[in-house]
Amino acid sequence: MQSETVTYEADGLSMKGRLFRPRGGAGPHPGVLVFPEAPGLGEHPLSQAERLAGLGYMALACDLHGDGRVLGEMEKIMAALGALIQAPARIRARAGGALDALLAQPGVDAARIAAIGYCFGGTMALELACAGAPIAAAVGFHSGLAPVTIADAGAISGKVLVCLGADDPMITLEHRAAFEAGMRMAGVDWQMHLYGGVVHGFTNPKADAAGRPDILRYDARAAARAWKAMIGLFDETLATSAPRP
Amino acid sequence: MQSETVTYEADGLSMKGRLFRPRGGAGPHPGVLVFPEAPGLGEHPLSQAERLAGLGYMALACDLHGDGRVLGEMEKIMAALGALIQAPARIRARAGGALDALLAQPGVDAARIAAIGYCFGGTMALELACAGAPIAAAVGFHSGLAPVTIADAGAISGKVLVCLGADDPMITLEHRAAFEAGMRMAGVDWQMHLYGGVVHGFTNPKADAAGRPDILRYDARAAARAWKAMIGLFDETLATSAPRP
Numbered sequence: 001m002q003s004e005t006v007t008y009e010a011d012g013l014s015m016k017g018r019l020f021r022p023r024g025g026a027g028p029h030p031g032v033l034v035f036p037e038a039p040g041l042g043e044h045p046l047s048q049a050e051r052l053a054g055l056g057y058m059a060l061a062c063d064l065h066g067d068g069r070v071l072g073e074m075e076k077i078m079a080a081l082g083a084l085i086q087a088p089a090r091i092r093a094r095a096g097g098a099l100d101a102l103l104a105q106p107g108v109d110a111a112r113i114a115a116i117g118y119c120f121g122g123t124m125a126l127e128l129a130c131a132g133a134p135i136a137a138a139v140g141f142h143s144g145l146a147p148v149t150i151a152d153a154g155a156i157s158g159k160v161l162v163c164l165g166a167d168d169p170m171i172t173l174e175h176r177a178a179f180e181a182g183m184r185m186a187g188v189d190w191q192m193h194l195y196g197g198v199v200h201g202f203t204n205p206k207a208d209a210a211g212r213p214d215i216l217r218y219d220a221r222a223a224a225r226a227w228k229a230m231i232g233l234f235d236e237t238l239a240t241s242a243p244r245p
Numbered sequence: 246m247q248s249e250t251v252t253y254e255a256d257g258l259s260m261k262g263r264l265f266r267p268r269g270g271a272g273p274h275p276g277v278l279v280f281p282e283a284p285g286l287g288e289h290p291l292s293q294a295e296r297l298a299g300l301g302y303m304a305l306a307c308d309l310h311g312d313g314r315v316l317g318e319m320e321k322i323m324a325a326l327g328a329l330i331q332a333p334a335r336i337r338a339r340a341g342g343a344l345d346a347l348l349a350q351p352g353v354d355a356a357r358i359a360a361i362g363y364c365f366g367g368t369m370a371l372e373l374a375c376a377g378a379p380i381a382a383a384v385g386f387h388s389g390l391a392p393v394t395i396a397d398a399g400a401i402s403g404k405v406l407v408c409l410g411a412d413d414p415m416i417t418l419e420h421r422a423a424f425e426a427g428m429r430m431a432g433v434d435w436q437m438h439l440y441g442g443v444v445h446g447f448t449n450p451k452a453d454a455a456g457r458p459d460i461l462r463y464d465a466r467a468a469a470r471a472w473k474a475m476i477g478l479f480d481e482t483l484a485t486s487a488p489r490p
Contacts, residue, residue, distance in 0.1 A: 191470070
């Protein structure tokens with residue numbers, strides 16, 4: 001798979017993402033932003049972006065912490081996330097910088113862009129949508145539901161899908177209810193898919209390495225169902241380019 | 246599409262269902278029970294059974310009230326349902342009779358049976374699963390979640406999917422939470438797909454005829470999503486026959 005480093009500025013940081021181009025033709029291709037889990041741009045989001053390119057999408061695996069850094073220690077991760085969660089504008093800036101970088105690529109169809117993300121990356125995708133970015137779809141996998149931003153759900157122009165483990169201790173019934181209420185008030189075309197017996201990190205084959213299966217656990221079946229749901233939404237939203245004025 | 250009337254006894258009633266056979270070969274074919282909305286076996290479940298047969302499933306559109314009756318007046322419907330809801334064993338008897346009738350058909354694969362249903366028919370599919378019937382999947386569309394039966398969720402051997410309008414006034418957040426808690430306690434492989442901006446009856450193109458769009462409204466987009474989710478679950482559970490001992 002052909003891929004290349006893409007550097008861009010966002011939130012005052014020098015970001016280093018990785019772009020996977022689909023085979024076959026100059027495009028225009030639909031584009032997908034892939035936002036990583038809290039540690040940063042590691043193996044899992046890269047593999048998912050590559051998989052998307054294999055299906056014909058121009059996929060940008062996005063940086064989170066700058067310089068392509070992947071944070072290893074939980075204290076560092078929590079400190080970095082804590083700062084961001086207090087300042088949603090900075091999350092949006094990092095996501096928006098990635099969107100600009102993708103749109104600047106030759107062969108991408110600006111009318112057919114989606115954003116997806118895992119865990120905190122799901123929050124990034126939702127924040128990008130809440131910022132009013134012209135994306136056709138936002139998909140969060142075991143995604144933070146970012147209730148702080150739901151007040152801005154009215155700015156969402158595309159469709160929203162969240163795929164959640166029903167037993168995810170980080171995403172409670174209350175979080176889900178608040179998310180739902182916000183989406184309802186804003187009149188968004190949203191979906192929530194809940195998977196029974198599934199916890200956080202279910203899309204990531206390395207989730208079990210944390211040794212906390214009650215919190216973080218890979219689930220191949222739920223991962224496959226969520227992938228299929230995402231592709232279904234892409235079929236609805238990215239399959240054909242809207243006519244340009 | 247080839248179809249025939251199938252009569253069977255259930256709950257002391259003479260039932261009149263309609264069987265749609267797939268084209269191509271003697272089978273064995275996977276089988277699907279299609280349980281109707283509260284009024285009885287009308288146009289919508291018949292059309293869905295026919296559609297399933299077109300995809301290779303042996304589909305039995307099931308009777309609800311006996312003699313293939315379709316109740317027209319709301320008082321009669323509510324009286325009939327009220328009696329059943331007070332006696333889940335009778336719901337199970339009606340659903341179980343349909344299962345026996347399907348299993349008696351030549352060319353059906355007893356190891357690959359699913360039950361689906363709409364509205365009260367969804368309740369029937371879930372009750373059948375809760376009765377411990379050997380079905381691989383139960384799917385409810387804008388389905389009653391039948392909290393009375395969740396105590397029996399431990400008897401469910403197959404997978405469960407419910408596809409719900411998030412704004413369905415008949416299926417509240419509390420119903421969903423109770424359903425979820427029961428499924429969790431029983432360790433069922435369950436999914437719940439919620440569609441924003443969607444109310445009751447969303448799969449039925451005739452739903453709008455009731456003139457109550459706040460309660461009953463067809464939604465082509467949600468109907469397509471739910472159909473796709475069902476087929477996805479069938480791909481998981483009915484695609485290949487389990488080895489027989």
